[in-house]
Amino acid sequence: MKRRNFIALVGTSIAAAPVWANVYNIQNPIQKAIESTFPELPYAYNALEPTIDAKTMEIHYSKHHKAYHTNFLAALKDSPAAELDLKSLFAEISKYSPAIRNNGGGYYNHSLFWENMSPAKTNPSVVLKGVIEKSFGSVDKFKEEFANAAKKQFGSGWAWLIAGKDGQVFVSSTSNQDNPLMDVVEKKGTPLLCLDVWEHAYYLKYQNRRAEYVDNFWNVVNWDTVNKRYENR
Numbered sequence: 001m002k003r004r005n006f007i008a009l010v011g012t013s014i015a016a017a018p019v020w021a022n023v024y025n026i027q028n029p030i031q032k033a034i035e036s037t038f039p040e041l042p043y044a045y046n047a048l049e050p051t052i053d054a055k056t057m058e059i060h061y062s063k064h065h066k067a068y069h070t071n072f073l074a075a076l077k078d079s080p081a082a083e084l085d086l087k088s089l090f091a092e093i094s095k096y097s098p099a100i101r102n103n104g105g106g107y108y109n110h111s112l113f114w115e116n117m118s119p120a121k122t123n124p125s126v127v128l129k130g131v132i133e134k135s136f137g138s139v140d141k142f143k144e145e146f147a148n149a150a151k152k153q154f155g156s157g158w159a160w161l162i163a164g165k166d167g168q169v170f171v172s173s174t175s176n177q178d179n180p181l182m183d184v185v186e187k188k189g190t191p192l193l194c195l196d197v198w199e200h201a202y203y204l205k206y207q208n209r210r211a212e213y214v215d216n217f218w219n220v221v222n223w224d225t226v227n228k229r230y231e232n233r
């Protein structure tokens with residue numbers, strides 16, 4: 001079902017865990033995550049230390065992400081975009097206002113980002129590892145390409161691992177809060193892994209050393225989530 005009213009239930013309370021889990025699986029009824037009260041972070045603010053410090057995580061989640069959520073809901077009010085599910089909206093985001101594009105992307109991208117990090121040590125599944133090796137030559141080569149995309153993204157944006165329609169995977173970067181589901185980006189596909197390279201994501205700890213932040217990111221990647229996204233794409 002494509003058309004949904006995902007602002008109808010703003011302010012209602014729902015169980016956080018299942019709804020939050022739906023965010024990375026765009027095939028599920030994602031509108032509840034947007035309609036609901038702001039979803040919980042899946043770990044404590046200090047859980048990813050020393051890679052990401054608690055203060056950065058707190059500000060990033062409770063201020064930046066929260067603002068995207070609030071402003072997205074405000075931008076949707078009285079817009080026909082409110083009748084779409086998120087995937088359909090992103091697929092025609094060029095028709096809508098910068099406020100919807102930037103805040104919708106900001107809301108969704110951060111939801112993906114929290115979920116693809118974890119303090120637990122995880123690994124790519126056999127299936128995903130095979131796909132990565134086929135696409136990049138090796139997992140190390142993939143990491144190098146992904147890290148380069150993150151380091152070279154000019155200004156604010158994101159680095160991505162994406163699955164294409166044929167099941168192959170590739171890397172891209174996007175500006176601002178754009179993502180691979182949007183019709184405005186060059187490389188489109190299903191997001192599997194993302195890294196926020198806005199300065200607000202790392203500046204308190206790393207200052208201007210984005211490359212160090214990017215290299216440390218591998219310490220906290222939640223491959224279990226990435227594996228699931230690939231299975232569910």
Ligand SMILES: [Fe+2]
Nearest residue numbers: 064196198201
């Ligand atoms: Fe961010």
